[in-house]
Amino acid sequence: MSEPIKVKPLELNERIFEIEFDDGSKKLATINLVPGKKVYGERLYRIAGTEYREWIPYRSKLAGAIMKGIKAVPIKEGEKVLYLGAASGTTPSHISDIVGEKGIIYSVEFAPRVMREFLLVASDRKNLIPIMSDARKPQLYSHIVELVDIIYADVAQPEQASIVVENAKWFLKSRGKIFLAIKARSIDVTKEPTEVYKKEISILQENRFEIIDVVHLDPYDKDHAMVLASYEP
Numbered sequence: 001m002s003e004p005i006k007v008k009p010l011e012l013n014e015r016i017f018e019i020e021f022d023d024g025s026k027k028l029a030t031i032n033l034v035p036g037k038k039v040y041g042e043r044l045y046r047i048a049g050t051e052y053r054e055w056i057p058y059r060s061k062l063a064g065a066i067m068k069g070i071k072a073v074p075i076k077e078g079e080k081v082l083y084l085g086a087a088s089g090t091t092p093s094h095i096s097d098i099v100g101e102k103g104i105i106y107s108v109e110f111a112p113r114v115m116r117e118f119l120l121v122a123s124d125r126k127n128l129i130p131i132m133s134d135a136r137k138p139q140l141y142s143h144i145v146e147l148v149d150i151i152y153a154d155v156a157q158p159e160q161a162s163i164v165v166e167n168a169k170w171f172l173k174s175r176g177k178i179f180l181a182i183k184a185r186s187i188d189v190t191k192e193p194t195e196v197y198k199k200e201i202s203i204l205q206e207n208r209f210e211i212i213d214v215v216h217l218d219p220y221d222k223d224h225a226m227v228l229a230s231y232e233p
């Protein structure tokens with residue numbers, strides 16, 4: 001079994017790390033906010049007194065986007081995030097490591113089965129706030145969520161861009177950033193993925209978003225792209 005020999009922060013975000021192993025392989029990782037606890041079967045590594053959690057790009061689209069060279073990951077310690085489509089908490093848990101104890105992640109999910117699993121993760125991580133609600137109706141959770149620095153959306157739904165636009169109007173700070181994971185096939189199965197990406201991106205542009213970068217997530221996730229954009233209302 002390979003052993004970690006070195007760990008260093010990424011240039012694009014000082015709270016995301018690359019671990020290098022003695023066989024030359026490398027893995028993405030974040031510092032575990034809850035030492036000793038795993039969230040989705042990832043491996044834990046203790047290096048120089050700090051525990052890191054590997055961040056698996058085949059399981060998390062944000063890690064996939066980093067592996068595919070996304071230009072920036074502007075999520076900082078202490079920031080507030082609105083996460084749409086939290087599912088069982090895989091990617092939210094790494095964002096929870098990044099923003100740390102002073103940060104907060106309002107996590108919206110409408111499926112009861114995965115929400116039950118999310119609650120187990122959130123019971124260990126006090127910066128994850130579970131919100132059982134429908135991301136298409138931001139007014140339903142407007143009494144809970146405050147202004148946020150980042151919206152991360154991965155709802156695998158038709159009209160993903162419109163869902164983000166609506167949530168941004170309610171909750172995103174001026175010049176705040178969005179990550180939008182576009183699942184081409186869930187929007188229109190009859191269209192080519194690139195055509196679907198273009199349409200979703202144009203919806204963002206028509207609604208005061210400036211596109212910073214778009215990366216296709218294959219081979220980590222087929223038919224998905226990650227869009228990073230800035231809100232300029």
Ligand code: SAM
Binds near residue numbers: 060088092108136
């Ligand atoms: N983002 C998660 C991660 O990386 O760990 C995976 C998200 S999964 C692809 C999409 C999730 O969005 C599902 O759990 C689904 O129930 C949820 N979802 C879809 N439409 C939604 C809506 N309108 N409101 C809230 N959650 C929704």
